[in-house]
Amino acid sequence: MTVVEDRMDELRDEFPIGMRVLAVDDDSTCLMILETMLRRCQYHVTTTKNAKTALTLLRGNENRFDLVISDVQMPDMDGFKLLELVGLEMDLPVIMMSVNDDPKMVMKGITHGACDYLLKPVRLKEVQNIWQHVVRRRTSDSKERSKSSNQDKANTDSNERGSVATGNSDQNVKSSRKRKDESDYDNDEQENGHDNEESSCHKKARVVWTVDLHQKFVNAVDQLGFDKAVPKKILDLMNVEKLTRENVASHLQKFRLYLKRRSCAVNREANMAAALGTTDSSFLTMGSLSGVGHLQSLTGAQHFHNNTFRPFGSGGMAGRLNTSFGVNLHGLPTSEILHLGHAHNFHKSIHEPLKFQQAIIGGNQNVIQGMPMSTGLDQFQRKGVNIGVRPIQSISPFLDVQPNFSLSNKLPDLMPKSTMGCSASPVLDVSNNALVLKADGENTQGGGLIFGQTSLASQNSQFSMPLLDQGRCSDIWSNTVQSSGTNSYPPTETFQWRNLSGASSITSLSNQSLDSLKDMHSQGVLFANNSGQISNSVVPFQGWDDNNDDSSFPSTIFGNSVDSLIDTDGHTSINSIYNKNTDFSFFELRD
Amino acid sequence: MDKIHSRRQVAAIKHSLFDQGYLDEQFIQLEELQDDANPNFVEEIVTLYYRDSSRLISNLDHTLERNPLDFNKLDTIMHQFKGSSSSIGAKKVKAECTLFREYCRTRNGEGCRRSFQQMKKEYATLRKKLETYFQLARQAGPQETAFRPK
Numbered sequence: 149m150t151v152v153e154d155r156m157d158e159l160r161d162e163f164p165i166g167m168r169v170l171a172v173d174d175d176s177t178c179l180m181i182l183e184t185m186l187r188r189c190q191y192h193v194t195t196t197k198n199a200k201t202a203l204t205l206l207r208g209n210e211n212r213f214d215l216v217i218s219d220v221q222m223p224d225m226d227g228f229k230l231l232e233l234v235g236l237e238m239d240l241p242v243i244m245m246s247v248n249d250d251p252k253m254v255m256k257g258i259t260h261g262a263c264d265y266l267l268k269p270v271r272l273k274e275v276q277n278i279w280q281h282v283v284r285r286r287t288s289d290s291k292e293r294s295k296s297s298n299q300d301k302a303n304t305d306s307n308e309r310g311s312v313a314t315g316n317s318d319q320n321v322k323s324s325r326k327r328k329d330e331s332d333y334d335n336d337e338q339e340n341g342h343d344n345e346e347s348s349c350h351k352k353a354r355v356v357w358t359v360d361l362h363q364k365f366v367n368a369v370d371q372l373g374f375d376k377a378v379p380k381k382i383l384d385l386m387n388v389e390k391l392t393r394e395n396v397a398s399h400l401q402k403f404r405l406y407l408k409r410r411s412c413a414v415n416r417e418a419n420m421a422a423a424l425g426t427t428d429s430s431f432l433t434m435g436s437l438s439g440v441g442h443l444q445s446l447t448g449a450q451h452f453h454n455n456t457f458r459p460f461g462s463g464g465m466a467g468r469l470n471t472s473f474g475v476n477l478h479g480l481p482t483s484e485i486l487h488l489g490h491a492h493n494f495h496k497s498i499h500e501p502l503k504f505q506q507a508i509i510g511g512n513q514n515v516i517q518g519m520p521m522s523t524g525l526d527q528f529q530r531k532g533v534n535i536g537v538r539p540i541q542s543i544s545p546f547l548d549v550q551p552n553f554s555l556s557n558k559l560p561d562l563m564p565k566s567t568m569g570c571s572a573s574p575v576l577d578v579s580n581n582a583l584v585l586k587a588d589g590e591n592t593q594g595g596g597l598i599f600g601q602t603s604l605a606s607q608n609s610q611f612s613m614p615l616l617d618q619g620r621c622s623d624i625w626s627n628t629v630q631s632s633g634t635n636s637y638p639p640t641e642t643f644q645w646r647n648l649s650g651a652s653s654i655t656s657l658s659n660q661s662l663d664s665l666k667d668m669h670s671q672g673v674l675f676a677n678n679s680g681q682i683s684n685s686v687v688p689f690q691g692w693d694d695n696n697d698d699s700s701f702p703s704t705i706f707g708n709s710v711d712s713l714i715d716t717d718g719h720t721s722i723n724s725i726y727n728k729n730t731d732f733s734f735f736e737l738r739d
Numbered sequence: 740m741d742k743i744h745s746r747r748q749v750a751a752i753k754h755s756l757f758d759q760g761y762l763d764e765q766f767i768q769l770e771e772l773q774d775d776a777n778p779n780f781v782e783e784i785v786t787l788y789y790r791d792s793s794r795l796i797s798n799l800d801h802t803l804e805r806n807p808l809d810f811n812k813l814d815t816i817m818h819q820f821k822g823s824s825s826s827i828g829a830k831k832v833k834a835e836c837t838l839f840r841e842y843c844r845t846r847n848g849e850g851c852r853r854s855f856q857q858m859k860k861e862y863a864t865l866r867k868k869l870e871t872y873f874q875l876a877r878q879a880g881p882q883e884t885a886f887r888p889k
Contacts, residue, residue, distance in 0.1 A: 176787050176791055180783075221819070247818065247822040248818070268822050268826060269828070272772065
């Protein structure tokens, strides 16, 4: 675990004066006005009209900016995509601007992680307040870190790797107890007032979620079962020094979000896969996942009913996950599909980004993965735990994602090919069955990521969320989804994945998943109508809401997103994919 | 004396622009951003706006000539135009943009064209008035930059 110096320090002196802002807007008039306003507030401003340039600037030197303000509608890249990317990669607060005040758009912005959504024309007063977002975020991060570090410190003393389990547990227990008072992860870290006890003068350290660490995390979650994955237990299983329950909790939250997103993508992928005609349930392999790299085979932990469901191209999907995240953002919504049915697949995928794990579909693998993982990580970062794992592939469009999946698993037909442009391996978290996108209703972490609930049905909700909600998914699916808006899956359209050629394969998945997908609109996912079944259970995404109580967020998002994307994200897509179904009983939407 | 007179004139023009609904609050915001360091800020912005909007208008013209009409594209262009117009406080132009977009949404080609013509008119009028305004303002010299119309 690497510790990064707390950025709070940097801000101290004259903040908000001198805050470094990056302004992105393709309209010169607006950009100039914004720049002037920002300068009037004594911020340090850099402007660009091009989103890609903005990304380059941001990536070039990670610490150059404190805040990003961006227009929503830009010709070269969708503002939401940029938003996601920035949030994931750099964990910077992003403010969106638009002349469009449609609540749906605003919601979309917020669900994509924007700190704020300003309506144009922007007023000076509004601009004067933006520094609050930076502080808020830093404070949250600091709190996170300090807690972790504190805990770490406590833990370190008593643990050693070997006996760490016990030691950790003890420590964890203690800390957990202390922490219990703190708000759950559902609440913002800001609410915790606490940090304190431990940290006071301690320099807050930031946890960086490296690939290894994340892999451990994923393994732990897998082992526990997505449903049962609670931070404390995960932490125990992970057995890592200097990692606190808070770190894990926030990481888990992000992960779930990520999975959700992926599930959208996955669904899509699944659909694609289905379209591709993969016979297997493997549609998971939805080739698209290639980006992700590895499909985490949904290990037994998840109930995958269908063995056949290998969906996500074993591994292929997983592969996607990793890279996908970055990639996903690019708008390959597919990745989002990664339904993280198996949380754990995800994890794996994340960790081994390019590793294409055999989607264990055979047994119940969740192929989810592909992308979400990596993205999930990014998401996590927002929460203050830096996920060190970066999508393996730099956010390149999914297409680029190399289909790692060798689909060694069964999904032979699943398209390893990148059909899914979005490498997001549709993690069809068929919770029950393989691909099921784990729509897990519970957003325990508040992240709403529904990770793998093993049961498909419920799972569905999960995955629909992550995927859908982000505009990301919508990108891909929007086409498809739009039509449906509702939960039904419009099989054909939904997946508009760019590259999905294998929609059919996805459909096979979808069949199965339909049930589970309840919420998931097959829309997005189902590509091809293959899924005859898909429609069945497609339960409108709203289902998610039910599932996730905590995370209102995801569910809502999904709801929204669903409209735009795929209805139920989870469902639909998967349904389509599932056509093939080899037998998976796909998603049985639990709820 | 002259200066005072000019200033009054300038103020009068400005008042009328607001009264007649050509400009709105946003214009005041721009004026507030103008200061010694940035003495011609408002004019610069407006000039930028003219440039951008000319391009957008001609773009719209071309797109409207096509057959069949590409409403999505029209909407996108107009969205941008609306954004910049609202940034400078061009109230009537902005209202016309909204109307245009509504026609796009309902796929009403004829309505779009009509609305576009109207919008061009408003734009031309505003532009002329602003040009006069700035000219006079320059002559009158620095004055209170922002005031709020009643």
